[in-house]
Amino acid sequence: MNNIATQRIKREFKEVIKSEELAKCSIKVDLIGDSYTELKGEIAGPPDTPYEGGTFFLEIKVPETYPFNPPKVRFMTKIWHPNISSVTGAICLDILKDQWAAAMTLRTVLLSLQALMAAAEPDDPQDAVVAKQYKEYPEIFAKTASHWTNVYAGGPNKNSEFDTKIQRLIDMGIERDQARGALSTYNWDLERATEQLFS
Amino acid sequence: MDNNHETTATKPEGLEQDELIIQQHREIEKEISDSILLIGQKEELTSLETEYINDPVYLTKIQDLNKKYKCMRRARPDGNCFFRSFAFAYFEYLMDHNEEYKHFKERALKSKDELISCGFTQFTLEDFHDTFMEVVNLIGEGQHEKLYDTFNMQGYSDYVVVYLRLITSGQLQKDAEFYKHFIEGDRTVVEFCHQEVEPMFKESDHIHIIALSTALNVGVRVRYMDRGESSEAIAHDFPEGSPVCVHLLYRPGHYDILYSR
Numbered sequence: 201m202n203n204i205a206t207q208r209i210k211r212e213f214k215e216v217i218k219s220e221e222l223a224k225c226s227i228k229v230d231l232i233g234d235s236y237t238e239l240k241g242e243i244a245g246p247p248d249t250p251y252e253g254g255t256f257f258l259e260i261k262v263p264e265t266y267p268f269n270p271p272k273v274r275f276m277t278k279i280w281h282p283n284i285s286s287v288t289g290a291i292c293l294d295i296l297k298d299q300w301a302a303a304m305t306l307r308t309v310l311l312s313l314q315a316l317m318a319a320a321e322p323d324d325p326q327d328a329v330v331a332k333q334y335k336e337y338p339e340i341f342a343k344t345a346s347h348w349t350n351v352y353a354g355g356p357n358k359n360s361e362f363d364t365k366i367q368r369l370i371d372m373g374i375e376r377d378q379a380r381g382a383l384s385t386y387n388w389d390l391e392r393a394t395e396q397l398f399s
Numbered sequence: 400m401d402n403n404h405e406t407t408a409t410k411p412e413g414l415e416q417d418e419l420i421i422q423q424h425r426e427i428e429k430e431i432s433d434s435i436l437l438i439g440q441k442e443e444l445t446s447l448e449t450e451y452i453n454d455p456v457y458l459t460k461i462q463d464l465n466k467k468y469k470c471m472r473r474a475r476p477d478g479n480c481f482f483r484s485f486a487f488a489y490f491e492y493l494m495d496h497n498e499e500y501k502h503f504k505e506r507a508l509k510s511k512d513e514l515i516s517c518g519f520t521q522f523t524l525e526d527f528h529d530t531f532m533e534v535v536n537l538i539g540e541g542q543h544e545k546l547y548d549t550f551n552m553q554g555y556s557d558y559v560v561v562y563l564r565l566i567t568s569g570q571l572q573k574d575a576e577f578y579k580h581f582i583e584g585d586r587t588v589v590e591f592c593h594q595e596v597e598p599m600f601k602e603s604d605h606i607h608i609i610a611l612s613t614a615l616n617v618g619v620r621v622r623y624m625d626r627g628e629s630s631e632a633i634a635h636d637f638p639e640g641s642p643v644c645v646h647l648l649y650r651p652g653h654y655d656i657l658y659s660r
Binding site: 203204208211212214215267268269297298299300301302303304305308 | 417421519520522523524526527554557558561564565593594597598599
C-alpha cells in the first residue's frame with residue numbers, strides 16, 4: 201500500500217478515536233491485523249428507527265489510491281434497508297461512488313451511513329424489493345427492519361408472529377435465513393413465500 | 400433463497416449497469432495514466448497538427464496559436480487537468496517573479512484558517528495544506544526541474560489539485576449569492592461544490608476558473624480552440640481585465656498549458 205494512503209488512515213484513526221461519537225458509542229473503527237488496508241467499522245442503529253438498539257458491522261477496504269478514491273464499504277451485518285442489499289450488504293450512497301472527495305474521512309462515511317439508516321432514499325435503491333415495501337407498506341417495512349435488527353444486530357424487539365411463520369417454513373425443510381428472506385420479501389404472506397420457495 | 404432473491408429484484412438493472420460503467424471508466428483511466436504524464440515536457444504547438452490532419456478549422460487555429468505562443472505542455476486528461484495545469488503554470492511563473500511569490504505564499508498560508516472556518520474537517524484540511532505548502536516552498540528554491548518532477552509524482556500532484564479544489568469550493572461558498580446564478584440545474588452552491596468541485600476527476604467549467612482565479616487573484620487567459628468560425632483561438636481572461644500570468648489552451652473537455660512568445 202502506498203504511503204499516502206497509510207499515513208492518511210493512521211491520522212484518521214486518531215480522529216475517529218478521539219471523536220465524540222465514539223464516546224457516545226455511536227461509531228467505531230478497528231484494524232484487522234496490522235495492515236491499514238482492511239478495517240472493521242461499527243455503527244449503532246440510530247434512535248427512533250427500526251435499527252435502534254442494534255450494532256451493525258461494516259467491512260471497509262482502503263484502496264491504494266485512497267484518499268483520492270473512496271473506501272469500499274459493505275455491511276457485514278444483515279440489514280433490511282432500501283439502500284443496502286439484503287443479500288450482499290452492498291451500499292448505494294453517493295459519497296461512496298462519484299461524490300467522494302478527498303477531504304472526506306472514514307468518520308464522514310460512518311456518519312453518513314448512520315444518517316442513511318435514519319433517512320432512507322427509496323427512489324435511489326440498492327435493494328428494489330425492500331424499497332418497494334418501504335414505499336407501499338411502510339408499517340410492514342418497519343416491523344421487518346426491526347425484526348432483522350433483533351435477529352442479526354442484537355436489537356431488542358422480538359417478533360413472535362414472524363418467528364412462528366419462519367418456524368413453519370423451517371418445518372417444511374427450508375433453512376432459517378432463507379425462510380426469513382422469503383417471508384420478508386413477500387410481506388410475511390406465508391402462502392406466497394411458500395409458493396415462491398417451492399416453485 | 401439468496402439466488403432467487405437476487406434474480407427476482409434485489410438490484411435494479413440500472414445499478415449493475417452503473418458498476419459496469421464505473422469499471423470501464425477505471426480501465427480507460429488506467430490506460431491514460433499509463434501513457435500520458437501528469438504534466439508533460441514542453442513541445443512545439445505544431446505537434447497538435449498531427450491530431451487534426453484533416454481538419455482545416457483546427458489547423459488554421461493552430462497556426463494562429465503558433466504565432467502567439469512558443470510552446471505548450473500537455474496535462475493528463477483525467478478531469479483534473481485544469482487544476483493541475485493552472486497550478487504548474489502559475490508556480491512556474493512565480494519562480495521568476497519573487498515579489499508575487501511572497502504575496503502568494505502569505506495568501507496560501509492564510510487560506511488554511513479560512514477554509515477551516517468554511518467548515519472543512521480540520522485534520523484532512525491540514526494534511527492537504529501542509530503538502531500544498533511543501534510544494535509552494537519548492538518555488539522558493541527556484542529549481543524548475545524539481546518542480547516538474549514533483550508535479551509528476553502522483554501523491555504531491557494530487558494533493559495540490561485537492562487543495563485548489565477546496566480553495567475553489569471555499570470561494571464559491573463565500574460568494575454564494577453571486578455564483579448561484581451560474582449554476583445549472585436545481586441545486587444550491589453547496590450541493591454544486593459537493594458534486595462538481597470537491598470530488599477529484601470532476602471536470603472544470605468557467606465557474607471553477609472564475610472562482611479559483613478570483614480566490615488567488617491570478618489572471619488566467621484561456622485560449623479556446625473549438626469549431627467556432629473565427630480563424631483564431633479566441634481568448635477569455637479570468638477574472639476579466641486582470642494582468643495575465645497563466646495561459647491555458649482549451650480544447651473541448653481538456654486544458655493544457657501555453658507559453659506566450
